[in-house]
Amino acid sequence: MRHRVFISITGQENNFGDFFIRRASLGWTESANCRSVFAAHHDDGWVEAAGVRADDVVTRGGALHRLAWLLSSVVSRRRPVLVTDPGEVWLVRSRFFQHLFQLLIAAAIVLRRGHIIIPPHAVAQQRAAGVWPPTLWLHRALAKLADVCLWREAHSLEMIGEGDLSPDIAFSEPLRPGSEVRRLCLVSLRGDRELPSEEWLKGLSAAVTEAGLDIVVFAQVDRDANLAAAVAESLAATYNSGSFWNPDSEADLRALSDQAAVVISDRLHVLALGALSGAVPLEVVADPEAKVRAHFSAIGIHDMSFDSRGRTSEEIARWIAGRLDRRSSVEDAVANAHRALSEWRGLVERLIGR
Incomplete structure (x- = not known):
């Protein structure tokens, strides 16, 4: 059975950093011949620049549309592969039910012999963030289910206790020699x-x-x-x-x-x-x-x-x-970070290609 990749590329509209890492994440799945992309409220220019193809199915909208998109992965005729957003994950009380629903979807995908990919991410640790233990537990359970769960800094990995340390996915972008003389x-x-x-x-x-x-x-x-x-x-x-x-x-x-x-x-x-x-x-x-x-x-x-x-x-x-x-x-x-991420990307491509 061929796979269908369900990948989320939400993020702040006017933030190049968010765009940068979501383009990199989408690039890890470019070998897939069937992708369903959740793009939140991003316009066509943003989505196209991120690497979404003409044959990708794009879903836009808010929280309810995202829930419906996640549910569609469970009933997909092809074996689903869920790829979550890279970047920061907020484990606050207000997002408990969002994490609970995602965990239930992930469990159903695993039962269908699908795959869960969590690209390099980190627990949000800004002073305003905070962590609510029940939400943390849900994300730990999701990490345990995942075929690939990558953390872009050590403290988050220690907090959750599941997954692997990796560079930020931004470093999977091509290296540039730049100018010999820097001014x-x-x-x-x-x-x-x-x-x-x-x-x-x-x-x-x-x-x-x-x-x-x-x-x-x-x-x-x-x-x-x-x-x-x-x-x-x-x-x-x-x-x-x-x-x-x-x-x-x-x-x-x-x-x-x-x-x-x-x-x-x-x-x-x-x-x-x-x-x-x-x-x-x-x-x-x-x-x-x-x-x-x-x-x-x-x-x-x-x-x-x-x-x-x-x-x-x-x-x-x-x-x-x-x-x-x-x-x-x-x-x-x-360069070392880029090589490490190339190896993780290779693993993701092999999972998608099974």
């Missing part, structure tokens, strides 16, 4: 932060000026744009106002990354995109959350996150300057 420092910060301190601004400026780099500030998502413009003004730097949360602008963002010696951000996939082009990824912010450093630690890039709160401009500049020569080690770590 840029890219800066992109979350829009819910305050404007960085004077010490931060002076320290960053001093480090990159000493290295002979020009600063370009941009926003990965639309809600980051106001802060990005303010940071650029404070640094007297270039503000690239391109809509980088739009997949049509990806070539422009990659061109910037190819010219960057360093990327400074608290956005995981801004840093991942830069690292794919050989730029050194650094997080330099006040009170950084564990997310970024945990994900880069999983691929062997350590000591790349710095808490700038209360630090002098000299301390900030010294910390940044001491890490600008890491290009070779970053390229090696990213």
Whole structure:
């Protein structure tokens, strides 16, 4: 019996990072000759750019439409393969029934000798997230049922206790040699932060000026744009106002990354995109959350996150300057991550092809 792949590519509409990893996840199933894709409310341009084919069956809508789409996997004439969303999973109380329904569907798929694939993901650990134990238990049960369950950082794997550690699926994207001579420092910060301190601004400026780099500030998502413009003004730097949360602008963002010696951000996939082009990824912010450093630690890039709160401009500049020569080690770590993900993709393709 041939398989039918049911794959979810939901995510924030105006977030390039969400688009980036969902395109990669969809790419893992491109060998399937029969796919049903749940695309939430994404428009045709987003869906096409993500790699959805003309012969794919696309379902759009909200929570009820997603439930109906999941149910259709159970009654599919072909043996179903369910591929969940990559990225963060929220194990909060309000999502208990969503996780319960998904677990029941997964159990029915397993009974039909189908497969469950959970691409690289992580438990949401932002300060606003929290974890409700019953919801956690449901996700642990789903992970136990899965043929492939991948965690993109170690703490989530330890919390659930089922599955395997892997790099973030963004690193399955093709590696880029980038420019031999790098002249840029890219800066992109979350829009819910305050404007960085004077010490931060002076320290960053001093480090990159000493290295002979020009600063370009941009926003990965639309809600980051106001802060990005303010940071650029404070640094007297270039503000690239391109809509980088739009997949049509990806070539422009990659061109910037190819010219960057360093990327400074608290956005995981801004840093991942830069690292794919050989730029050194650094997080330099006040009170950084564990997310970024945990994900880069999983691929062997350590000591790349710095808490700038209360630090002098000299301390900030010294910390940044001491890490600008890491290009070779970053390229090696990213290449290893890419190879590891290629092996996991091969396993998924074999499951689909059975």
